[in-house]
Amino acid sequence: MDDIEVSPEQEALEERNSLIGDFCRETEESLDALEQAIAALHPFVFDMHFSIGDYVHFLHGKDLPTMLESLRVVNRLVHTVKGVSSFLDLTRVNTYCHAVEDLTIGLTRGQIYMDSATYGVIVAIPVVLNRFLEAARSLHSDESVSVEAELAAVQSCRETLMARMGGGVIHYDEVEGKDLGRIRDFKRDLRVNIQLATYDNLLHDYQAFSQDILQTMKASHTDMAVIQRIEKGLTEHLEQLLLASRGEIVLSRYPRLATDLAAHLGKKVSFSIRRNEAWARPDIWDRCHNALVHMVRNAVDHGIELPEERTAAGKGPEGNIALEVYEDFRNLYLMLEDDGKGIDPQQVGKSAVEKGVIRAEQLAGMDDEEIQRLIFHSGFSTRRETSDVSGRGVGMDAVLKEIESHLNGRVHIDSKVGRGTRFTLEIPKMETLSECICFGDTRHRYAIPVVADLRYLECEPQRVKPVLGGTSMYVSDSGEFPLLNLFPQLHPDEYAGMSMNLLPIIQIGRGEEAMGFVVPQIYGQERIKIDRRRNLRRLTRDDGLIFGYGLTDPITMVLDLDFLKTMI
Numbered sequence: 001m002d003d004i005e006v007s008p009e010q011e012a013l014e015e016r017n018s019l020i021g022d023f024c025r026e027t028e029e030s031l032d033a034l035e036q037a038i039a040a041l042h043p044f045v046f047d048m049h050f051s052i053g054d055y056v057h058f059l060h061g062k063d064l065p066t067m068l069e070s071l072r073v074v075n076r077l078v079h080t081v082k083g084v085s086s087f088l089d090l091t092r093v094n095t096y097c098h099a100v101e102d103l104t105i106g107l108t109r110g111q112i113y114m115d116s117a118t119y120g121v122i123v124a125i126p127v128v129l130n131r132f133l134e135a136a137r138s139l140h141s142d143e144s145v146s147v148e149a150e151l152a153a154v155q156s157c158r159e160t161l162m163a164r165m166g167g168g169v170i171h172y173d174e175v176e177g178k179d180l181g182r183i184r185d186f187k188r189d190l191r192v193n194i195q196l197a198t199y200d201n202l203l204h205d206y207q208a209f210s211q212d213i214l215q216t217m218k219a220s221h222t223d224m225a226v227i228q229r230i231e232k233g234l235t236e237h238l239e240q241l242l243l244a245s246r247g248e249i250v251l252s253r254y255p256r257l258a259t260d261l262a263a264h265l266g267k268k269v270s271f272s273i274r275r276n277e278a279w280a281r282p283d284i285w286d287r288c289h290n291a292l293v294h295m296v297r298n299a300v301d302h303g304i305e306l307p308e309e310r311t312a313a314g315k316g317p318e319g320n321i322a323l324e325v326y327e328d329f330r331n332l333y334l335m336l337e338d339d340g341k342g343i344d345p346q347q348v349g350k351s352a353v354e355k356g357v358i359r360a361e362q363l364a365g366m367d368d369e370e371i372q373r374l375i376f377h378s379g380f381s382t383r384r385e386t387s388d389v390s391g392r393g394v395g396m397d398a399v400l401k402e403i404e405s406h407l408n409g410r411v412h413i414d415s416k417v418g419r420g421t422r423f424t425l426e427i428p429k430m431e432t433l434s435e436c437i438c439f440g441d442t443r444h445r446y447a448i449p450v451v452a453d454l455r456y457l458e459c460e461p462q463r464v465k466p467v468l469g470g471t472s473m474y475v476s477d478s479g480e481f482p483l484l485n486l487f488p489q490l491h492p493d494e495y496a497g498m499s500m501n502l503l504p505i506i507q508i509g510r511g512e513e514a515m516g517f518v519v520p521q522i523y524g525q526e527r528i529k530i531d532r533r534r535n536l537r538r539l540t541r542d543d544g545l546i547f548g549y550g551l552t553d554p555i556t557m558v559l560d561l562d563f564l565k566t567m568i
Contacts (some may be wrong), residue, residue: 005434014100016089016140019087020090020136020140021137023084024136024137024188027081027133030080030124031129031253032282032285032289032514033077034073034077034125034126034436035250035252036068036250037070037120038070038125038252039076039128039250040121041070041122042064042119043066045064045114046058046114046115047115047116048236052165052168053541055113055170059172061481063081064172068172068460069102070183071108074104075101075108075215078101078125079096079101082097082098088373090132090136092143092146093129093132093136095147095151096147096151097216098124099154100125100154101152101518102154102158103118103121103122103154104160107164109169110170110171110172112157112158112162112165112168113170113171115161117156117160118157118161120480121157123252123256124256126256126395127253127257127566128147128260130293131145132145137226141254141483152347161265169170170424180196180527187475190439191562192365196245196282196283198544199245203238203242203245204239205240206237207529207537210238211531213230214231214234217230217353217522219439230268231526235295235527238433238529242432243279246279247279247281247282248284249280250355250389251276251325251511254271254293254296254323255271255272255273257296257297258299259271262300265300266307267300267304268305268317268318268319269304269320269321270320272321272322272376273391274322274324274558275324275325275326276324276325278311278332279324279327281430284332284407284427285438286563287402287403287406288332288402288407288408288427290398291334291398291399291402291403291425292323294396294398294399295336295396296321297338298396299321299336299421300321303319303321303340303341303342303420303421304319304340304341305319305341312417318370319338319339319340320338320339321338321555322335322336322337326501329429329432330428330429330547331426331427331429332426332428332429333422333427334424334427335423335425337420337421337422338425339419339420340421341418342416342417342418342419342420343415343421344417344519345368345372345417348372348374349371349374351398352374352377357374357380358374370432372413372523373413374416375396376396376397376399380396380397384489392542399411407428408427408428409426409427410426410491410524411423412424429532429533431529432532432548433527433529433530434450434527435450435525435526436448436449436450436527436528436530436558437454437524437525438464438522438525438556439504439506439521439522439523440521441487441521442524443554444491445554445556446486446490446519446553446557446558446559447526447550447556447557447558448506448558448559448561449547451507451509453508453514454506454514456504456505456506458504458506459474459504459505461500461502463475463476464483464500467481469567471483479511479514481499481514481515483505483515483516483568484516484517484564484567484568485498485516486517486519487518487519487520503518504519504521505517505518506519508561513536515568528550528556528558530547530548530550530558531548531549531550532548544566545562545563546558546560547559
C-alpha cells in the first residue's frame with residue numbers, strides 16, 4: 001500500500017499543534033512556582049492613604065529581597081509565555097501577558113506600588129493562564145477564551161496607581177540603605193535544588209547507616225545511656241530530613257478558579273478556605289492539585305445551582321464552597337464541601353444505565369453511596385449536552401485515578417439531595433516518623449504506633465478466662481478485656497499452640513474499649529521512620545494488617561492498629 005502523502009500545510013499544522021502541546025505542558029509545570037511567588041507578595045500589599053513616604057515607611061523592616069525576587073519570578077514566567085505564545089500565534093495569550101508584564105515591571109521598577117486591586121490581578125494570573133492552557137490543549141487555539149474583563153482590570157490598576165504616584169518613583173535600594181538589585185545579602189536563606197529520587201536515596205542510606213551504627217554499638221556492649229543519646233540525635237536529624245522534603249501548601253488558585261468559572265456560568269459563588277494545616281511533598285501535592293481542580297470545577301458546574309434555582313429552593317442566591325486541608329501522622333486530608341443540590345442517586349443511576357456504565361439488575365443491588373460513586377466512572381456524565389465546561393464524561397474519573405490509583409488514597413462522598421456534597425480525599429503519607437511500641441523475637445520484629453491509655457502487663461495464667469468459641473478474656477485489676485495471642489495469628493506454622501503464660505501483654509484502651517495483645521518480648525518505645533511506599537511481601541493473607549515498615553535489623557513491620565482491633 002502506498003504511503004499517504006502529507007501536504008506541507010498539514011505537516012506544518014501538525015508540528016504547530018505538537019509545539020502547542022509542549023508549551024501547555026511546560027507552562028503548567030511552572031504554575032506552582034508562580035503561585036509560591038505570588039503568595040510571597042501578599043505581605044507587601046499597601047492599602048492605606050498613599051504617599052511615597054508612607055509606602056517607604058511601610059516597607060521598612062520587610063524582606064525586600066523576597067519581594068523583588070518574587071516579582072522577578074512572576075515577570076520571567078509571564079515574559080516567557082508572552083514570547084512563546086507570539087511564536088505560536090496564540091494572540092489572546094500574548095495580549096494578556098503583555099498587559100500583565102507592563103504591570104509587574106512597573107512594580108519591580110518602583111513606578112507603581114501594590115494595593116489590593118493590583119494584588120488581585122496578580123493572583124488571577126495562574127487561573128487565567130490555566131484557562132488559556134485548557135483551550136489550547138483541546139482546540140490548539142485561544143480564540144474561545146475571553147479576557148476582556150481581566151485586561152480592563154489591569155489597565156484600571158495601572159492608570160489608578162500611576163495617577164497616585166504623580167510621576168514619582170520608589171527607590172527600593174534606598175529603603176534599607178543598600179542596592180538590593182546588585183548587592184547580595186549573605187544573611188538571607190540560600191537554597192539548593194535536589195531531585196526527589198536522589199533525596200529519597202540519601203534518606204534511605206542515612207537511615208541504614210544510622211541503624212548499622214546502633215547495632216554495632218550494641219554488639220560491642222557500649223553503655224546504654226550513650227546509645228540512647230546517639231539514637232536520639234540520629235532520630236532528630238532524620239526528622240529534620242523528612243521535613244525538608246515537604247513544603248507549605250498554597251491554595252490561592254482555587255478561590256479564583258471557582259469564582260471565575262461561576263461568572264462564566266452565570267452563578268454566584270463564595271469560596272472559603274476553612275483551614276490549611278498541612279505540608280506535603282511536591283510530588284504528592286501535584287497529584288492532589290490535579291484532583292482538586294476537577295473537584296472545584298465539578299462543585300461549581302454540577303453542585304451549585306443558578307441563583308434563581310437556589311432562591312426557589314429557599315437558599316441564598318450565592319452558593320458556598322469550602323476547602324479544608326489537614327493531616328495526622330497517617331494521612332493528608334483534603335475536604336471540599338458545597339451547599340448545592342447534592343448528588344441524586346436516582347438521576348445518577350438512570351444515567352449510568354442509559355450510558356451502559358452498569359446494567360439495570362446491577363443497579364438494583366446497590367445502595368445510595370455506591371450509586372453516587374458512579375460519577376467517578378470514566379465516560380460518565382449526567383449532562384445530555386456537552387459544553388466547554390462539562391458533559392464530556394471526563395473529570396471526576398481523573399480524581400479517582402490521581403488519588404486511589406497513583407497515591408493509594410481513598411475518596412469518600414457524603415451527599416444529601418438538596419443540601420450539598422462533601423468530598424474527602426484521604427492520602428496516605430508515604431513516610432512518617434512516629435513513636436512506636438516495638439516487640440517480637442530474634443526472627444521477627446513488629447511495632448504499633450503509641451496510643452493513649454497504654455499499659456504493659458504480664459500474662460498471669462489464673463487471670464485468663466477462656467470464652468467458648470471466642471477470644472479469651474483477661475481479668476485485670478481495672479476490669480476485663482479481650483486478649484489476642486498475636487504471634488500464632490501472624491505466623492501460625494511457627495507458633496501453633498504457643499502458650500501465653502507469663503508473656504508480656506500490650507494493653508491499649510480503657511473500660512469497654514480495652515484490649516490486649518500477647519507478644520514474645522517487648523523492646524520498648526522508639527521513634528521509627530515508617531515507609532509506606534515499598535511493595536513488601538505481606539506476612540499475612542490480608543494486606544490491611546501492614547501499615548508500613550521501618551528500616552531496622554530485622555525489618556520492623558509496623559502493624560495497622562485499626563486492623564488489629566478487628567482480629568479480636
